[in-house]
Amino acid sequence: MKKTLLVTGIAALMLMVGCSKQPKIENAALTNTTPTQTEKQTSETSMMQPTGVQESVSTQNATLEEETITNENQVPTSVTVTQQNQKFAKKLASIVVYFDFDKYNIRPDQWPKVEKLAELIKQNPSNYTVRIEGNCDEWGTEEYNYALGLKRANSVKNALIKLGVDPKKLTVISYGELNPVCTAHAKWCWRLNRRDNFTYLP
Numbered sequence: 465m466k467k468t469l470l471v472t473g474i475a476a477l478m479l480m481v482g483c484s485k486q487p488k489i490e491n492a493a494l495t496n497t498t499p500t501q502t503e504k505q506t507s508e509t510s511m512m513q514p515t516g517v518q519e520s521v522s523t524q525n526a527t528l529e530e531e532t533i534t535n536e537n538q539v540p541t542s543v544t545v546t547q548q549n550q551k552f553a554k555k556l557a558s559i560v561v562y563f564d565f566d567k568y569n570i571r572p573d574q575w576p577k578v579e580k581l582a583e584l585i586k587q588n589p590s591n592y593t594v595r596i597e598g599n600c601d602e603w604g605t606e607e608y609n610y611a612l613g614l615k616r617a618n619s620v621k622n623a624l625i626k627l628g629v630d631p632k633k634l635t636v637i638s639y640g641e642l643n644p645v646c647t648a649h650a651k652w653c654w655r656l657n658r659r660d661n662f663t664y665l666p
Contacts, residue, residue, distance in 0.1 A: 545590070552588050553664035556581075561620055561660040565601075568615035570623060578620060581662065582627035593665040596621050598638040601654035606640055613638030620660050635665070 559581050561574045570578060585594055598613030617636035625631050646653035 610640035
């Protein structure tokens with residue numbers, strides 16, 4: 465009976481000893497694995513973070529370079545339009561249609577100028593107006609020359625409309641004898657004053 469109790473006590477003691485040691489083993493295992501995982505996470509984080517920063521910087525630099533190239537290639541629209549309008553105004557001013565004494569019909573030798581003027585106006589699609597300015601020599605009264613200058617301006621206007629120019633782009637005015645380009649009292653000078661000029665109005 466004593467032997468049986470002794471064996472039972474030893475067995476119980478062994479079980480208690482075994483159970484008390486087991487948690488230490490598990491804790492040791494957890495203790496050993498935790499630093500390794502932490503080190504891996506720290507290593508991965510440290511490796512990934514600089515790459516992300518480099519990619520961000522590279523992307524920003526690429527964007528800045530693209531914007532710089534784009535800005536260099538672009539020409540301000542307002543400057544381009546202004547230059548085109550200036551060229552157009554010079555071309556208009558270079559065309560002068562001349563008339564015979566006391567006449568307002570377009571001479572055959574002046575028709576090529578009117579046709580050139582019509583093509584020039586039709587090729588420019590921007591919003592503007594062409595002022596047709598009728599002029600006369602000093603012969604006749606001021607009232608008569610004003611009326612004659614207006615007829616000369618309207619004569620060219622009607623011809624331009626027949627050639628396909630939008631009437632909304634045309635306006636007329638008469639200066640009569642008040643805007644001479646030559647003031648000598650001679651026939652060659654009077655011929656220069658019997659004319660239509662053309663002015664660009666934005």
